[in-house]
Amino acid sequence: MASTRTTLRTHWVALRAMLVFTLVLGVAYTALVTAIGQLALPARANGSLVHDAAGEVVGSSLIGQSFADASGAPLPGWFQPRPSAAGDGYDGGASSGSNLGPENPDLVSAIGERRSRVAAADGVSPDAVPADALTASGSGLDPHISPEYARRQVARVAEVRGLPEAEVAKLVDAHVQGRDLGYLGDETVNVLELNLALAALVGD
């Protein structure tokens, strides 16, 4: 067995090593990466913020946001994102999925309610509502919807905004993001970017 003296010495070495690691791997490394990020890629390092026509920051292109009124009712004049389990919905300070299991009765009834609500609002058959419109994402901050869900919303948005459907449909088509490198992930539509373009169109 090791003597007390050896044991103490080992811990003294360990303590000094840990302090060196903390300074180099904690402080210096973080400072270096931050400096590189802030100097070379400031827009991305600071959250890919997007601005409206007036130049005001309205959010991040990477973080989904709510297009509902204060009571949580969806505003029909905006393209709607997916359901969100982050706080009261798209709370950037409380990212979270619902964590409801596949047999959880709360999830089963929520999906049913969403299906009839979305179908009624968009004027489509309940069978035509795509899965991403019925399910909350893992982060609760998913900025995207499927192109299919965006297209289902065209008629509603066009009607509320008093725009020709074809024009709104063109807007959606222009905002379909292909797969990364042509084959990674799924095709998506960024809801905030689409709605920004919509706002520019109607001068909102």
Next chain:
Amino acid sequence: MAALLAVAQAATLALVLGLLYRPLGDYMARIYTSDRDLKVERGLYRLIGVDPRGEQSWPAYLRGVLAFSLVGLLLVYALQRMQAVLPYSLGLPAVPEGLAFNTAASFVANTNWQSYSPELTMGYTVQLAGLAVQNFVSAAVGIAIAVALVRGFARRGSATIGNFWVDLVRGAFRLLLPLSIVGAIVLVVGGVVQNFNGFTEVSTLAGGTQQLPGGPVASQEVIKLLGTNGGGFFNANSAHPFENPTAWTNLFEVVLMLAIPFALPRTFGRMVGSNRQGYAILAVMATLYVVSLVTLSALEAAGNGTAPQLAGAAMEGKEARFGIFGSTLFGTTSTLTSTGAVNSMHDSFTALGGMMPMLNMMLGEVAPGGVGSGLYGMLVLAVIAVFIAGLLVGRTPEYLGKKIGPREIKLASLYILVTPTLVLAGTALSFAIPGVREDVEHVSIWNPGVHGMSEVLYAFTSASNNNGSAFAGLTANTPWLNTALGVAMLLGRFVPIVFVLALAGSLAAQRKVPETAGTLPTYKPQFVGLLVGVTVLITALTYFPVLTLGPLAEGLS
């Protein structure tokens, strides 16, 4: 079409890992066998009081590991308790004792189980000076243990297995740090944030307000994955767009998790002087990985279960930009390594799909496993496999020229027994202790029915195997779970390490036995098949009963 795209993505991953296998594996072998120290390292050794040429016996090596980890545990605990007076803490208070213990144990044990919601709990200083540092050094410790065991096979008649401090310093500074700097920059290019801005309040387009988080995320994200740690900067972990913004960063993050564990068999082959021994281990790991990935992907694509059927696809808890395969690829990788990061919520997977991450961890995280821990876990299984082959076909139980005698088999068996004991005892006690049971059922469990039991089983499987992922509906920030899971993480990490280092010492002391006609060739497909079989069989026999109480009951009813 979807299947074709999935195959293309998987093929890209295989290609990248294939290209990395030799250079990275050889580089690691050089790191751990070179007798030259860099100038800056010599200064560092003087500073911490270590003779870099001083070789250690296995007990001395173990003392270093334990002392270093104890100091880390106390430091991370202290930083959390002092949070209120630390800079860049975003006004957050000190972390309560139980949670601070659980978190310190979790990060020192390379687990990164998170009983807390980071946005609401951890300021930037605790994250970067406490948690991120442990992400580096706990990974370096894991590789050091694996290298020590490989030295046990490589050395002959040796009383020593290396120097822990040298292995630790080289792993951190020559391997993890340079790769992390490059990886962090790539992630920032993809959109991962790196700042000290705190929360920014913005007025949203529809006239509401939103808090946008900031933080030094990229620097922590890269080592969280490269070191197979897994602790998210944010609650949603790698599902959060600021941690994992695009489909290509998602694939890049998968590469980060797999790069070192899949290259270590090469390092092993190099160090024992036979590359084909490395290829055999690689083949075992890759076989298990592919089978697991295909199974989970098929289950999630099929989307069985009431809620997924009703929604039309198993998209609950999954991000649109990753799709189903981007989610199953990440989930499989994260739980077959010891990472435990998630880019989709495993709690919302289909019932049988949700069983796959559990099974992956129950395999002992050896395909390819955590950095270092995957290789030493697989080598212990190889020792068992050689022994079983000896019993079955009358071969002399030896591996890489070392006799597998009673002492080696005892140590390997004890290693195999540790995690199942922790998993099953922890789960059982959660439902058996009066008072605890009520607390677990009414406070911790989120989903009703057998799925709730799966949440508890998942938690103890994850903690004991040092994974860190969760059926995250579970509220783990309770006195019982913080304590029990914290203890499970520490025992699940350090007790097996004791057995591995003892095994390393025992093997290093042996002379090489000459190969004879009775020697089992451990580089041939038949051994690969045997080792795959042993790995699966041990897991199945151990865990089948408890799986029938949870995910199997849910998925087959």
